[in-house]
Amino acid sequence: MAWEGDRRDESSRPGSIAVAAITAGGVRLALQIQAQLPGSICYVPRRHAFALVMGARPFDRLKDLVPEIWTRHRAMVFVMATGIVVRLIAPLVHQKMRDPAVVVVDEKGRFVISLLSGHWGGANALAESVARITGGLPVVTTASDVCRRPAIDLLARKAGLVIENPEALPRIARAVLEDEPLWLFDPARRLGLSQADLPQVRFWDESHPAWEPRRTSATAEAGDAAGEEPSGSAELIGVWVSEKASNPEGLWLRLRPRSLVVGVGCNRGTSAEEILEVVRRVLDDAGLAPPSIRNFASVDLKADEAGLLEAARRLDRPLEFFSRKDLRDVAVPRPSRRVAEHIGVPSVCEAAAILSAGSRKLLISKQKAGNVTVAVAGVD
Structure with missing residues (x-):
């Protein structure tokens, strides 16, 4: 399944912040930064005994250290020349949603450069924090910051969107910077954007008819205002902020809120494959996007159910369990006499979804297929 095991939506990385230096002067500044930067660990060459006494961790060769800390820390501050850092991290850089934030500081602390993952990884904000410590100048080169335009990826990160x-x-990003017409479907206003922020934005809602991939009158008007030549084949672009899977034709950036709780009931020995297939089919039939799953929920009798545990692991989503006492008191639309006779509660999937979501907004009532029952609740 295309959505299984897809971790591109990671908005943060485990671990603390690494602060590394090589020269004696750089090490002294690194210790100063580490002392004032919560959640940071200082790495220094083994020869700097004074720093080791102060709690720094030793390394022998920088080229061996960097790959080791790359996946361990969510951000790194290097007190050394930018060229050294570029050569060391170049083979490790993979994808902006996964790479850690990288900041480079000269050993006098005069310039603090946001080098990698400025928005999503938080390097821009980290550079500003380090600059306040050193009294230096934060150097940020991302176009949206320089041009004082909203950064969609940063807004998405702050809103907890996938x-x-x-x-x-x-x-x-190009459309934002170059004043191109941009559609926005964000019924819950999660991004917080308005035309005061982006004059070229055009809001789309469910009252609009579906359109062909051609210019609409509103798009044409916006394009003319931006100095574009009218063209019947102009590209429609937009940002889709919703757990709803479908969107109009054109190029849309899909931002998914973690707004769905999937309640699951299953027979003993049910495989992860069967559970995931039923979940996928139920969401598809309802027009909901799997990346919007916040977590799974079930009864505590299933806490050792291998297939259910594996299904949650494959999607990298938490699994919450509730006692039968908790589930027994939840009113549900489709209680089951058979389940009540078997485990003593009238509902597993619906009741667990409602309890975990913390709301009564059941978007999909109980659906049964084979050995699996699924219900979906919306998170307020």
């Missing part, structure tokens, strides 16, 4: 198709980000 970027389903990050490959669309560059095209959306």
Whole structure:
């Protein structure tokens, strides 16, 4: 299944912040930064005994250290020349949704450069924090910051949204920077954007008819205002902020809120494959996007159910369990006499979904297929 095991939506990385230096002067500044930067660990060459006494961790060769800390820390501050850092991290850079934030500081602390993962990884904000410590100048080169335009990926990160198709980000960023017409479907206003922020934005809602991939009158008007030549084949681009899977034709950046709780009941020995297939089919039939799953929920009798545990692991989503006492008191639309006779509660999937979501907003009532029952609740 295309959505299984897709971790591109990671908005943060485990671990603390690494602060590394090589020269004696750089080490002294690194210790100063580490002391004032919560959640940071200082790495220094083994020869700097004074720093080791102060709690720094030793390394022998920088080229061996960097690959080791790359996946361990969510951000790194290097007190050394930018060229050294570029050569060391170049083979490790993979994808902006996964790479850690990288900041480079000269050993006098005069310039603090946001080098990698400025928005999504938080390097821009980290550079500003380090600059306040050193009294230096934060150097930020991302176009949206320089031009004082909203950064969609940063707004998404702050709103806790999952970027389903990050490959669309560059095209959306270009539209923002170059005043191109941009559609926005954000019924819950999660991004907080208005036309005061982006004059070229056009709001789309469910009252609009579906359109063909051609210019609409509103798009044409916006394009003319931006100085574009009218063209029947102009690209429609937009940002889709919703757990709803479908969107109009054109290029859309899909931002998914973690707004769905999937309640699951299953027979003993049910495989992860069967559970995931039923979940996928139920969501597809309802027009909901799997990346919007916040977590799974079930009864505590299933806490050792291997297939259920594996299904949650494959989707990298938490699994919450509730006692039968908790589930017994939840009113549900489709109680089951058979389940009540078997385990003593009238509902597992619906009741667990409602309890975990913390709301009575059941978007999909109990659906049964084979050995699996599924219900979906919306998170307020």
